[in-house]
Amino acid sequence: MPIKDVFLPLVGQPREQTLAAIEKCVAVAADLGARITALALEDEVFVRPKVIRPGDPEPAEAGGSNELGDTQQLISAFSHAAARANVRAQSRSAKVPADQLALTLAEHARFADLTLVPVKPHDSRTEHIIEALLFESGRPLLLCPEQHVDELRPEFENVMIAWDHSARAARAVGDALPILQAAASVRVLTVTDDKTEAMAQSGMSLVDHLREHGIHATFETTEGGGSSTGKVLGSWANSHAIDAIVMGAYHHSRLNEIVWGGVTKTVIGEPPCWVMISY
Numbered sequence: 001m002p003i004k005d006v007f008l009p010l011v012g013q014p015r016e017q018t019l020a021a022i023e024k025c026v027a028v029a030a031d032l033g034a035r036i037t038a039l040a041l042e043d044e045v046f047v048r049p050k051v052i053r054p055g056d057p058e059p060a061e062a063g064g065s066n067e068l069g070d071t072q073q074l075i076s077a078f079s080h081a082a083a084r085a086n087v088r089a090q091s092r093s094a095k096v097p098a099d100q101l102a103l104t105l106a107e108h109a110r111f112a113d114l115t116l117v118p119v120k121p122h123d124s125r126t127e128h129i130i131e132a133l134l135f136e137s138g139r140p141l142l143l144c145p146e147q148h149v150d151e152l153r154p155e156f157e158n159v160m161i162a163w164d165h166s167a168r169a170a171r172a173v174g175d176a177l178p179i180l181q182a183a184a185s186v187r188v189l190t191v192t193d194d195k196t197e198a199m200a201q202s203g204m205s206l207v208d209h210l211r212e213h214g215i216h217a218t219f220e221t222t223e224g225g226g227s228s229t230g231k232v233l234g235s236w237a238n239s240h241a242i243d244a245i246v247m248g249a250y251h252h253s254r255l256n257e258i259v260w261g262g263v264t265k266t267v268i269g270e271p272p273c274w275v276m277i278s279y
Contacts, residue, residue, distance in 0.1 A: 001113075001177075001178070002032075002033075002178050003032050003034050003113045003114050003178050003179070004032075004033070004034050004035065004113060005034055005035050005037070005111075005112050005113050005114075006028075006029050006032070006034045006035070006036050006037070006112055006113060006114045006115070006116055007036075007037050007038075007039070007108060007109050007111075007112035007114070007115045007116070007139075008022070008025050008026075008029075008036055008037065008038040008039075008078065008115075008116045009038075009039055009041070009105045009108075009109075009115065009117065009129065009133075010022070010038050010039065010040035010041070010071070010074040010075065010078065010093075011040070011041055011042075011101065011105075011125075011129065012070070012120075012125070013070050014070055014073035014074050014077065015146075017120075017146040017147065017149055018074075018118055018120075018146060019073075019074075019077045020146075020149045020150070021118035021144045021146045021149045022074070022077050022078050022081055022118065023077070023081045024144055024149055024152050024154060025116040025118065025142075025144055026078065026081040026082050026085050026087060026089070027081075027085055027154035028116060028142070028154045028274075029085070029087050029089075029116070030085040030086065030087040030154070031154045031155055032178070034087075034088075034113070034114075035087070035088040035089065035090070036082065036087055036088070036089050036090075036116075037089070037090050037091070037108075037112065038074075038075065038078045038089070038090075038091040038092075039091070039092060039093070039094070039105065039108050040071045040074045040075050040078075040091070040092075040093040040094075041071075041093070041094055041095070041096055041101050041104060041105065042069075042070065042071045042093070042094075042095050042096075043095070043096070043097070043098040043101065044095040044096055044097050044098070071093045072093070075091050075093055078091055079091060101129075102128055102129045102131070102132035102133075103132055103136060105129060105132065105133060106132045106133050106135075106136035106137040107136070107137075109133055109137035109139050110137050110138055110139060112139060113139070114139065114140055114141070114142055114175075114276075115133055115137065115139055115140070115141050115142070116141075116142045116144060117129070117130060117133065117141055117142065117143050117144065118144045118146055119143045119144060119145050119146060119268070119271055120146055120147075121145070121146070121147050121269065121270045122269045122270060127268055127269065130143070130268055134249050134277065134278075134279045135279060140172065140175040140176070140276055140277065140278040141276070141277050141278075142244075142274060142275070142276050142277075143267075143268065143271045143274065143275040143276075143277065144271075144274060145270065145271040145272070145273065145274075145275075147270070148271075148272070148273065152243075152273065152274060153243055155243070156179050156182065156183055156243045156244040156274065157183055157184040157185065157243055158183065158184065158185045158187075158240070158241055158242050158243045158244075159176075159179065159180060159183040159185070159186050159187070159242065159243060159244050159245075159246060160186075160187050160188075160189055160233075160236070160237055160240070160242045160244075160245050160246070161173060161176075161180075161186065161187070161188045161189065161206070161217070161245075161246045161247070162189060162191075162233050162245055162246065162247035162248075162263075163188045163189060163190050163202070163203055163206060163219075164190065164191075164248070164263075165190070165199065165202045166248055167248075168248030168249060168278065168279055169247065169248035170248070171248055171278045171279070172246050172247055172248040172276065172277065172278035173206065173210075173246060174278075175276070175278045176246040176276050176278075177213055177215075179244065179246070179276065180210065180213070180215050180217075180246070181213060181214055181215055183215075186210065186215055186216070186217040186218075187217065187218050187219075187220065187240070187242075188203050188206055188207060188210075188217050188218065188219040188220070189219075189220060189221070189222060189233070189236060190202075190203055190219075190220075190221045190222075191221070191222055191223075191224050191229045191232045191233065191236075192221055192222075192223070192224070193223050193224050193225070195221050199221070200219075200221075203219035203220075203221075204219055206219065207219050222236055228263070228266055229263045229266075230263045230264075230265070230266025230267050231266060233245065233247075233263070233267065233272070234266070234267070234270075234271075234272035235272075237272045237273050238272055238273075242272075242273055243273060243274060244273060244274035244275065244276060245267070245271075245272070245273060245274070245275045245276070246275075246276045246277075247263075247267065247275065247276070247277055247278075248277070248278055248279065249264045249277050249278065249279040264277075
């Protein structure tokens with residue numbers, strides 16, 4: 001099924017890299033031929049009224065009356081990017097309690113085929129939002145690393161599937177089929193220091209499955225060499241000019257706390273390129 005409806009959460013300050021990431025996300029929607037919907041949220045903060053005594057000077061408006069707030073700047077950047085890309089777009093903004101912000105985004109993401117997420121490196125708030133989107137929306141995410149935004153291309157010609165033979169990796173492949181079908185090169189990669197016959201058979205079975213969808217992929221393995229799998233994936237992607245990684249997420253619950261798996265944590269903390277991730 002093609003990707004026709006994408007969602008873009010807009011949260012935080014309109015930093016230069018964030019605005020550039022918005023531009024790239026809109027370009028991806030245009031390349032997919034999809035409608036893009038942006039939702040800009042800010043914390044609903046209670047401000048205690050101040051007592052003004054007679055004779056006190058009137059308080060100045062914060063930031064000046066003609067200056068746009070952070071949310072308005074994010075929406076404005078989105079609107080201008082959508083106009084330049086000639087893509088169908090809609091947007092709105094709202095204030096919500098801080099503890100409801102991530103869940104609110106996840107609820108809106110349920111009505112899109114794909115959610116695009118600008119990612120600040122090793123940012124706890126961004127990771128919390130990604131966590132909610134992954135586990136509460138039921139939809140795949142496409143992570144846009146702000147620190148690499150200048151090098152990102154909106155066309156995914158070279159795609160790598162991070163294949164760990166799991167059900168979640170299989171789900172990610174299914175979600176990514178439209179992107180894989182449009183790619184010029186698809187490489188299935190397993191990180192292992194102990195390649196087995198079963199592992200090779202699993203990879204080749206995926207290649208055979210993809211062929212039925214018109215995707216001519218290759219399978220290979222690479223050694224971890226003592227590094228974390230997440231870092232190995234990032235290094236491999238960089239050295240092979242990969243535009244996007246497709247992978248499944250992993251987590252387990254203990255005492256009602258979500259604990260990220262090591263690979264997921266590394267990639268979400270600092271994606272090396274576009275990363276499409278499913279759970």
